[in-house]
Amino acid sequence: MAVSNLTHRPQFQLLGLMDGTDAHPLLFLLFLSIYLINALGNLSMVVLVRSDGALCSPMYYFLGHLSLVDVCFTTVTVPRLLATLIQPVQVVSFQACFAQMYFFVALGITESYLLAAMSYDRAVAVCWPLRYGAVMTPWRCLALVAASWAVAHLHSLLHTLLISALSYPRSAPVHHFFCDMTVMLSLATSDTSVAETAIFSEGLAVVLTPLLLVSLSYAHILLAVLGVRTTGGRRRAFSTCGAHLVVVSLFFGSVLSVYFRPSSSYSARYDRLASVVYAVVTPTLNPFIYSLRNKEVKGALKRGFRWRVTPQDE
Numbered sequence: 001m002a003v004s005n006l007t008h009r010p011q012f013q014l015l016g017l018m019d020g021t022d023a024h025p026l027l028f029l030l031f032l033s034i035y036l037i038n039a040l041g042n043l044s045m046v047v048l049v050r051s052d053g054a055l056c057s058p059m060y061y062f063l064g065h066l067s068l069v070d071v072c073f074t075t076v077t078v079p080r081l082l083a084t085l086i087q088p089v090q091v092v093s094f095q096a097c098f099a100q101m102y103f104f105v106a107l108g109i110t111e112s113y114l115l116a117a118m119s120y121d122r123a124v125a126v127c128w129p130l131r132y133g134a135v136m137t138p139w140r141c142l143a144l145v146a147a148s149w150a151v152a153h154l155h156s157l158l159h160t161l162l163i164s165a166l167s168y169p170r171s172a173p174v175h176h177f178f179c180d181m182t183v184m185l186s187l188a189t190s191d192t193s194v195a196e197t198a199i200f201s202e203g204l205a206v207v208l209t210p211l212l213l214v215s216l217s218y219a220h221i222l223l224a225v226l227g228v229r230t231t232g233g234r235r236r237a238f239s240t241c242g243a244h245l246v247v248v249s250l251f252f253g254s255v256l257s258v259y260f261r262p263s264s265s266y267s268a269r270y271d272r273l274a275s276v277v278y279a280v281v282t283p284t285l286n287p288f289i290y291s292l293r294n295k296e297v298k299g300a301l302k303r304g305f306r307w308r309v310t311p312q313d314e
Contacts, residue, residue, distance in 0.1 A: 015089060015174060015175050045287045062117050067287055069114060111251070167188060207252075258270075
C-alpha cells in the first residue's frame with residue numbers, strides 16, 4: 001500500500017484549527033506570540049544550561065534536553081498552524097504529511113520520558129539526598145536521555161510505517177492543523193485494525209510507562225514532604241511539586257484523551273483543542289514552571305545579563 005501511495009501521490013488538505021474558510025488574524029497573532037515566547041524561553045534555557053557552570057546538576061541536564069525537545073516539538077506543528085489561520089486550506093503532500101507525523105510523535109514521546117526522568121531525579125533528591133550523587137551519576141543521566149530518544153524514535157517509526165501503509169484517497173480534507181495519527185486513521189480507506197491494535201497495545205504501553213514512573217516518583221515525594229515538620233518547608237515543596245504536576249497532568253491527560261479511545265468516538269473539534277494543550281501550551285509553560293521559580297536559574301540569568309552589559313560599558 002505504501003508503494004501505491006507513492007505512485008498515486010495522495011495529497012491532504014489541512015483545514016486548520018477553525019472550521020470555515022475565513023482568515024483569523026487575531027488568533028494568528030496570539031499563536032505567533034505564544035510560539036515566540038516558547039522559542040525564547042526554551043532556547044534561553046538551552047543556552048544557560050550549556051554556558052553556566054553553576055547549572056551542572058542532573059536536573060539541569062534533563063531540563064536542557066527538555067527545552068530543546070520543546071522548541072522542536074512546537075516547530076513541527078505551529079508554523080503550519082499559523083499558515084492555516086491566514087489561509088485555512090493548506091495542501092500537503094503524502095511524504096510531508098507523514099514526515100511531520102513521524103517527528104511529532106517522536107518528539108512528543110521523548111518529552112514524556114524526559115518528564116519521567118526529571119521526576120525520578122527529584123524523587124531521589126528529596127527522598128534519598130545522601131545517596132543522590134551515587135545514584136544520579138553522569139553515565140546514568142546520559143543513559144536515561146539516550147533511552148528516551150531511542151524508545152521515542154522506534155515507537156514513532158513503527159506507527160508511521162503502519163499508518164502510511166494504509167490506502168488513502170487521492171485528495172482528502174484533514175480537519176486538523178497537522179497530520180495527526182488519529183486523523184490519518186479516520187481518512188484511510190483500507191482496514192485499520194492492525195494500526196489501531198498497535199496504538200492500543202504497544203502505544204499504550206509506551207505512553208503509560210513514563211506516566212507510571214511520574215506517578216510513583218511524586219508519590220514518594222509526597223510521602224517525604226508529609227514527613228517534613230516545618231510548615232514553610234512543606235509549603236515550598238508543595239508549591240514547586242504542584243506546579244510540576246499541573247504541567248504533567250495537562251500533557252498526559254490530553255494525550256491519553258486523544259489517542260487512546262476507539263476511532264468511532266473520533267471528534268475533530270475536540271482533538272484540535274486537546275492538541276493545542278499538549279503541542280503548544282505545555283511546551284511553552286515548561287521552561288517557566290521548571291526554571292524561573294528556581295534561584296539558581298535566576299542567578300544564571302543575572303550573570304548572563306551582566307556578562308553582556310559589562311563589555312559594552314568598558
